[in-house]
Amino acid sequence: MREEVVKVLVREFEPERDREAVEILEKSCEVGPSGKMALFTDLLGDPLCRVRHSPCFFMLVAETCGPLSLIVGVVRGCIKTVTCGKKANRSPSGEKQYTPIYTKLAYLLGLRVSPAYRRMGIGLTLVQNMEQWFRSKGAEYSYIATDTENEASVRLFTRRSGYTKFRTPSILVHPVFRHPLPLHHRRIKLLRLSPSAAELLYRRRLSTTEFFPRDIGSILRNKLSLGTFLALPSDHPWTDLHGFLAAPPDSWAVLSVWNCKALFRLEVRGAGRWRRWLSFVTRVVDGALPCLGIPSVPDVFRPFGMYLMYGIEGEGKGAEEMVRVLCRYVHNLGREGGCKVVVAEVGEEEPLRKGIPYWRGMSCAEDLWCVKRLGEDYSDGAVGDWTKAAPGKSIFVDPREF
Known part of the structure; x- marks a missing residue:
């Protein structure tokens, strides 16, 4: 099915101006795939609550162009430094030890598009604009979490935005x-x-x-x-x-x-x-x-x-x-x-x-984490391209981004 395109202005979220409209939008959007039962989120009047505890965060809204402008989309992002691999070395006693290899990682979350404005390219536009901000802050990778059954979300990120299926933790x-x-x-x-x-x-x-x-x-x-x-x-x-x-x-x-x-x-x-x-x-x-x-x-x-x-x-x-x-x-x-x-x-x-x-x-047997390398000009370092790394036994879930 061909997507209809609508013109929108993507800009930074302004709390005093946009809070009420974003709250209405959030309440109209279910979390995960649609079905007989759906999960809805109420952010308790603070649209930034899911990112404001991160060291560096940003929020964008998509607003329709015209005399009766409406906020029809929103996305959040944050950046932190995390472990992406480990390096082996020897202690003075000759014992093998490992030290972490860090990377600057961006997390894209809270992407919502009004049900009446879906399949119009708004989600993709929001993702692309947020990735521009990630790059401006020096992030080397971006990742997202979605439900494996949410076909629209998986298609947006893996087919249209260049993300790779990376890890499948369980909730x-x-x-x-x-x-x-x-x-x-x-x-x-x-x-x-x-x-x-x-x-x-x-x-x-x-x-x-x-x-x-x-x-x-x-x-x-x-x-x-x-x-x-x-x-x-x-x-x-x-x-x-x-x-x-x-x-x-x-x-x-x-x-x-x-x-x-x-x-x-x-x-x-x-x-x-x-x-x-x-x-x-x-x-x-x-x-x-x-x-x-x-x-x-x-x-x-x-x-x-x-x-x-x-x-x-x-x-x-x-x-x-x-x-x-x-x-x-x-x-x-x-x-x-x-x-x-x-x-x-x-x-x-x-x-x-x-x-x-x-x-x-x-519970959710398979939450899907997808990752994308934001720039080929970054040095491979000791870990190489993280998007191609084999999974370890454990992952650390940052509670600020849940």
Whole structure:
């Protein structure tokens, strides 16, 4: 089908002038592919909320030309420095070590086009203009995340904008029940790490992981960070993180929590009456008889918030169970904080994936990340062309961009 073309003016978002129009546009657009049920996002009156916590960000709107100009499209972008590979070297003792190779990476997100103005070239125009800004800031690569079933989005980026399918992580979603989950951690103890201790641990353990942000400290110190939690054997003689790193136990696990609820709300629309009735019944039973531990379905048919678990790492035979305990702990935090779901996004081969509880029907088995090299004049460096690099076992999901 041939696309109709409409003339638009692409310009920088102006908060006072454009806030209301962008909010209306956002509320008219579903997230992901259309179907019987669709997910809608409410940015709580701040169109920049999904990028403003990044070190460098920008937002563009597309406005129709003419006397009755309308904002019919929007896109956001941010830039950071991340790990794209690792370099082997030898320590003074002769032990093989790895150091991260960094690149300046741009992330393109929040692309929305009004339903009445789709298939008119507006999305492509917004993407091209945002890429110009990325290049002006020296970004070497750009990437996007979309749903593998969103054919229109995949076609726009891979066929028309030069992006390559790169990674397919999974978004694992677990509902928050009305009853707290028992932790069952008589042999496991949980500690909360300070931001400085968490930063040191992540730099030691995850700095060579793909997409690891060089400014991890600013993430951990952000007001939206709800903490970093470490699981250890209950008999481990904890003193401080330096002692832990010098002599770690046989098994341990760690993760951090980000408060997405303070940024945006989600809402499922289009569900049939029987789905709503069934979820309501489970909540009633769970509320009346919490001792039974009924896995109730939260009310996701009205605006709801979530917590994101990121920086999931661990070691040893018991790490999987420790991650499971940590996830239960975050579930209970979400229950106290009024969230309806807790979420994690992990790589295809993530070793600790089995320890993360989730509901298949609420999760996304394959989130699609596509990447594009923005300029051939950049030096290949030690990693070569990152778009051609084989995937590692893990990826680091930046909570600022979820």
